[in-house]
Structure formats: structure tokens, C-alpha cells
Amino acid sequence: MPVDTKFIGKEYDPVIYVIGEEKIKEYAFAVGDLNPLYIDREFAKKSKYKTIIAPPMFVVVFARDTIFSLFEDKEIKINMSMLVHGEQEFTFHKIVKANDIIKSTSKIKNIFQKNNNDFIEFETKSYNQNNELVVEGNWIFIIRGQ
Amino acid sequence: MSYIPGQEIKPVQIEVDKYRPYYYAGASRDFNTIHIDDEFGKSVGLGGIILQGLCTMAFVYRAVMGDKDPEKIKSFRVRFRGIVKPLDKLTIKGKVSKIENNLVTFDLFAENQKNEQVVTNAFAVIEE
Numbered sequence: 043m044p045v046d047t048k049f050i051g052k053e054y055d056p057v058i059y060v061i062g063e064e065k066i067k068e069y070a071f072a073v074g075d076l077n078p079l080y081i082d083r084e085f086a087k088k089s090k091y092k093t094i095i096a097p098p099m100f101v102v103v104f105a106r107d108t109i110f111s112l113f114e115d116k117e118i119k120i121n122m123s124m125l126v127h128g129e130q131e132f133t134f135h136k137i138v139k140a141n142d143i144i145k146s147t148s149k150i151k152n153i154f155q156k157n158n159n160d161f162i163e164f165e166t167k168s169y170n171q172n173n174e175l176v177v178e179g180n181w182i183f184i185i186r187g188q
Numbered sequence: 189m190s191y192i193p194g195q196e197i198k199p200v201q202i203e204v205d206k207y208r209p210y211y212y213a214g215a216s217r218d219f220n221t222i223h224i225d226d227e228f229g230k231s232v233g234l235g236g237i238i239l240q241g242l243c244t245m246a247f248v249y250r251a252v253m254g255d256k257d258p259e260k261i262k263s264f265r266v267r268f269r270g271i272v273k274p275l276d277k278l279t280i281k282g283k284v285s286k287i288e289n290n291l292v293t294f295d296l297f298a299e300n301q302k303n304e305q306v307v308t309n310a311f312a313v314i315e316e
Contacts, residue, residue, distance in 0.1 A: 065215075072215035073246035074202070077255045098258050099246045106217055122220065123232050127241040129309075131265035137258060 045153050045160045045185065049118055053149040054111035059104035063094045063140040069103055096138040101177045104138070105166045108148035109181065112164055120162075121185055128161065129182040136176040143171040151180070158187030190316065191292050196283045200251035204239055206274045212243040239272040244298060244307055251280035252294050252312045259315075262291065266310040270300070277301040282310075290316045 063083075070080040078085040079095050086094045096104075113120055138144060145168065152163040166179040205211070209223040218240050221228045229236040245266050253261060272278065282296035292314050298307035 069215040072208075072211045073243055073250070075246060075250045077258065079258065095258065097246075097249075098261050098264070099242070099249050102216055102218075102242045123222070123228075125220075127268050129265065129267045130242065130245055131263065133263045134261055 044155055045118060045120070045162060047153045049150050050153050051150060053147070054108055054115075057105070057107040057111070057146045057148075059107070059144045059146070061096055061100075061104065061138055061140055061142045061144060065103065066094055066096050066100060066140060069100055070097060073097075073099070075099075091137065091139060094140040096140070096142075098132070098134050098177070100138065101132055101168060101179060104144045105146045105148075105168055105177075105179055108146050108166050109164065111148065112150070112162070112183075120183075124186040126184050126186060127181075128184040129180075131180040133178045134176075135178070136170065136174055138170065138176050142176075144176065145169050160185040160187075191284045191287060193284050193287060197252060197281070197294065197296075200247075200280045202247050202251075202278045202280070204272060204274055204276045204278065208243065208274060209237050209239050212240050216240065216242065218242070234271060236273065239274065239276075241266075241268040241272075244268070244272050244278070247278065248280050248296055248298055248307055248310055249312070251298075252282055252296060253314070256314070262313040262315060264310075264312045266296075266307050268306070269308045270304050270306040272300065272306050276306075278306065280307075282312075285311070292316055 067081050148166045151165040154161050162183045164181040168177050213219045226236045280298045282294045285295040286293040294312045296310040299305050
């Protein structure tokens, strides 16, 4: 059954995530991105950032629960076994540092069908504790036709 | 360093570790069954577990950014075209497509050992 377009515009509760140094390191090693700004405390302290910072792609960690609000939405009932990630875009505004408190908001931007597949376009915006926009995400998921 | 349009980045090769989907699942909390359960991956026609697309995206990020100041990246997009599996050998390539003021746009893609494109229509906008 196709995903109902009535859900376009649906927003989810904001998600709060506190940035942890060790979590940054774990992520950096998992993707093989060993920039010392992410993993070397002493190096990072001497840098212009004065502390460990998160890789830009770490957005996937702090915005993760917004995506799972969509995946676990009991009204939409996405068939997760048919779900694939279609496209991903991030617009970066500000570096995220260890101990930042990030709030991510999200909403369904669009739902459409193409070649018997359902497409869901999902928008996230993440803000730091000073209410500065740090990164915007545009996530496109495809639910393969059954 | 300054760039010129058409200039290619040094291709980056990455061999996907057999256990990479598990490491990435732990780090990212993306434990979708298709990434951690081989039998399930087979049952939904994927031939086994597949790597998280966002992990491949992070590989592409690393290929174009290296150890540059992370503040320099302004936007980054990828299209996931094909699946990536453990033990695949990926090659990430790209070239400068546009230079506007101090912003350089790189067009990027990633292919596997069979020359199948797994990431296409990718671009990164990076401040010089």
C-alpha cells in the first residue's frame, strides 16, 4: 500500500543529544576518519577549536533519533525490510564541539511515488545550545515496491 | 592550495572490512536488520548484509576532505545508487566542477571492484 501523502508536513518532537568525546572517537574509528581534531585531545586543545570537535558527518549520530521517529511512526507504518536510503544532503553551518547540546527538529517534506516505489523526503534541522543552526539535513528514503 | 576547473582529486581506494557494518552500527546506532543479519539480508534479496549508506557517504567525505579543517565543508550530497557489501573494494573519484568566489564544488562518485557505481550524483562544496 502506498504511503499516504496526507503525512506531508508532519513534524516530530525535537530530539536532544549531548555530544560526547568518546562517542566522537568511536564514530571516527568506525568510518576511518582519523583527523586528529576528532581523536587527539592535546592536538584539539591547541587548535582554534580548543577542544575535540565532531566530524561534520557526525550529524547522522545526533539526528538519528529524528529519523527513527519516522521509521517507528505507528501511523505511517513503513515497511522497514523494503526501505533503502536513496539520497542524502547536508548543509553545514557551524562546527559541533564536544559537550555541545544539540536539538534536532524534523518534518516530512514530501511523499511521492515513482516506478512503483514510495519516496519520503525528510528534513532535519539541528541547533546548538546557543540556538545557532549547525546543520540541515535532507534525507530521501525509498520503500521498494511490493 | 588553489584549484582549477576539471582538476581531478587523487582517487581513494577503500576495502570494506568484513565487520564494518557492525562497527558502524555500534557507532551510529543504525542496527537495521539488513546491516547485521546475513540470513535476513538474503531473505529480502540483498544476498546478505549490506553496509550502511551513510558509512559509504563518510568514506566519500574523507576522500574529498582528508585532514582539511572540517569547517571548510559547506554542503555535501550523495545519491546511493548500488549496495555496498563487506569485502567490496571501493574507489572514490572526483573532480572540480565549479569555482565561485572562494567556494569550490567537487563532483564525486564511488564505484566497486566490478566498476558498478554505488554512489553517484555526489557533490561537495568546500571553501578554499
